[in-house]
Amino acid sequence: MNYIAVDWGTSNFRAISVREGQVIRSVQDTCGVAKCERDALAEILRQQLLRLEEAWEPSLPVLLCGMIGSNIGLADAGYLTLPLSFSDLLGKGRVLNGILPNPLTLRPGISDPRVNEICRGEEMQLAGAIALTDAHTFAAVGTHSKWMTIDRQQQRVTGLRTLMTGELYQLVLNHSVVGKGLPPQVASASAFSEGVVVAQSVGAQHSDLVSELFRCRGRYIFGKLDPAFAASWLSGLLIGHEILCGHPINASVCFIGSQALLSLYQQASEVLGVSCSTLEAETALIAGLNEVFRHAG
Structure with missing residues (x-):
């Protein structure tokens, strides 16, 4: 090939x-x-x-x-x-x-x-992930995360759902009052996990994610969150919310993406108790296109 x-x-x-x-x-x-x-x-x-x-x-x-x-x-x-x-x-x-x-x-x-x-684009990553894993639920994560489900017995792709996690993160952080006046941001694993926990409580209480997005600002104004960690907290909130919305109950998910994003989705999954595996996007893409050539004979 x-x-x-x-x-x-x-x-x-x-x-x-x-x-x-x-x-x-x-x-x-x-x-x-x-x-x-x-x-x-x-x-x-x-x-x-x-x-x-x-x-x-x-x-x-x-x-x-x-x-x-x-x-x-x-x-x-x-x-x-x-x-x-x-x-x-x-x-x-x-x-x-x-x-x-x-x-x-x-x-x-x-x-x-x-x-x-x-x-x-992500459909070719899915084709590769189907060949490389035994998963039934996949999430190609990024600007617009694509959650896809398959039925291996019937050999069919059955579901597709988009969650605009990456774009929403950039919009809130860079183009809203939440991100105005923040100091240079520093990655914080603990702040990220705190954001994931808040996402979990939003889901459990059937609360409002839109309100929690603004409360990120309130948290650092009231000294409950280091302003330098606001981006990490916001990332945790949005990624946690995505996982809770996207994955079927009691199902394992295979995340596909860049190594940097995969580490965040792994961390969020651990906080939420979600079983997951990971696959780098390029590996999945090439495996998918290799499958195209095999299929063509």
Whole structure:
């Protein structure tokens, strides 16, 4: 399995050269789809692939996933609708001709119109996680965390839910009164855990998360929280709330993401008593695309 994987989302770009199913070189950039003019996307892709140097060859298939396959990307690859068989998840994408000398394919996203949910990019991480683990519930965590459930007996993806944890964290911390006037922030494991515990009490009391977001400010104003730890407390509150909302009762969850985020989700899960495992996003993505090639025969 020799190919180039491109994970091109709203904010970031990543190209990965794969030989015999293993990563040999990768490049990253902040030229996310939303930051680029649509007419410039093809040229940006060409220039980024050249950064792979000897790991790029014009004969290598290029598989693209993420927002590059949306209506603001190179072309709209559409969505596959849940419930979705594993076979269809790994099926053919949209072939684009005339953009690169390489064979170029856009992977479709997945959707569940029953609950107005859509997802692009994380579906390939899910495909890899299905192959690498025995879990039934998965959460690809980040700006917009995607919680996905599967039925292994029926070989189907059955559920999709988005929780805007990362974006809400950034908005509250950087664009609301809660974050105004704070000193430089210092990571605090104890403040993070305190935030998780508050999220747990919000859920137990059927209380209001929106009120607790503002009370973060009240906590440091009244000296109950070190202002330098406000970001950690807020992160704990939101991640704790996400886990409580997203995971089925008594089920284990496999978190997929960056190592930094995975450590936070592990810590929150320990506080909440939730069984979990972790998988780095790139590992899951490459495993998923390898499965696409195996499926194609």
